[in-house]
Amino acid sequence: MxxxxxxxxxxxxxxxxxxxxxxxxxxxxxxxxxxxxxxxxxxxxxxxxxxxxxxxxxxxxxxxxxxxxxxxxxxxxxxxxxxxxxxxxxxxxxxxxxxxxxxxxxxxxxxxxxxPGITAASAAVADIGQSLTQRGRNASVRFLTGHDMKGFADHDWAALARAGEVAAIYMGKKSARFIQGRLIMHGADRNTPVTVVENASRADQRVLETTLYTLPDDLADAGFNGPALTLFGLAPRASLAALTDLKLEHA
CATH class of the missing domain: 3.40.1010.10 (Tetrapyrrole methylase, N-terminal domain)
Structure with missing residues (x-):
């Protein structure tokens, strides 16, 4: 310097x-x-x-x-x-x-x-064993901020509501119900997986696995007080593996 x-x-x-x-x-x-x-x-x-x-x-x-x-x-x-x-x-x-x-x-x-530095979205998906893009699922990913409510209101929610879309939402704790309402209003599946990672990469990291339908209530119950990154459209890899095993057992 x-x-x-x-x-x-x-x-x-x-x-x-x-x-x-x-x-x-x-x-x-x-x-x-x-x-x-x-x-x-x-x-x-x-x-x-x-x-x-x-x-x-x-x-x-x-x-x-x-x-x-x-x-x-x-x-x-x-x-x-x-x-x-x-x-x-x-x-x-x-x-x-x-x-x-x-x-x-x-x-x-x-x-x-x-x-440049490593952004929270990259750390969060690494910690849950996922990727922000996946061949055959989504060729793009959206980075949104819940702090800018005006920008949030102007977002193309109909595009994000399509099946297979993924978004990393920064500072979205206080706007969780707004996110839920906008997406469901534009046709998003209520059972779309959502993962919220608090303090990504840190020793006190916590992970909340939920769905779009239960996101606001589950987030309130979790009582997160640190910085949190909301991953819309992604569930932890371990949960997906468990679900696949369960389906195989009942096949």
Whole structure:
């Protein structure tokens, strides 16, 4: 990292073993680290001993540092000659407002570069033994965010409601009933599998296996309080294998 520069890096879903080597080097070289709320403590502990750690996180529908404040602080620190690491959870290019912060650097004439990270959807499907795409099932996958309700309302729900479709829904806990209603209204099978993974890849990870019809109630009963990724159209591989064995027994 060069002085007076901003590095944007993805910290991955939380497991420090999933941090890229390039992101690790940036952590160890940074003078100041502006990190999101969801960046795990285990990853922040890898920062250089003299680095200043500054939490600029946002909580959905809760306390947050404004985007303008983040951009202003980031630019000011870089202009003072510091090596600034803007550390985002997951991948910085997925629902992380990267474009707004890159624009702030462009306007201020600040040099920057971007280090990608493993996004939560990739970690979640790996943990349940699934894949986001499958030959003969779905040739595409949708990444949605439940935090942007206006964008949610405008989504092509009829296309997603078709059999075999898959979506990874970020920050979708509070909008679970809205998701259910939109999909069923557009013809989705109520028994479509849905898997919710809380704290994907971390030691306290929890997995909720449910269906579209029971999603809101099951999610409420689970009492998840960490970041959760909703996988629409996917069930854990172990459950599918058990179901196949059961069908063979009764064949």
């Amino acid at each position: 060069q002085p007076g520069q901003v590095t944007f890096a993805g910290s991955g879903p939380g497991d420090p073993d999933l941090l890229t080597i390039k992101a690790l080097k940036a952590l160890q070289q940074a003078d100041v680290i502006l990190h999101d709320r969801l960046v795990s403590d285990a990853i922040l502990q890898l920062a250089g001993p003299s680095a200043s750690l500054q939490d600029v996180g946002k909580e959905g529908f809760g306390p947050q540092v404004t985007q303008q404040e983040i951009c202003d602080r980031m630019v000011a620190l870089a202009k003072s000659g510091l090596r600034v690491l803007r550390l985002k959870s997951g991948d910085p290019a997925i629902f992380a407002r990267l474009d707004e912060e890159l624009t702030a650097c462009d306007i201020a004439g600040i040099d920057y570069h971007v280090i």
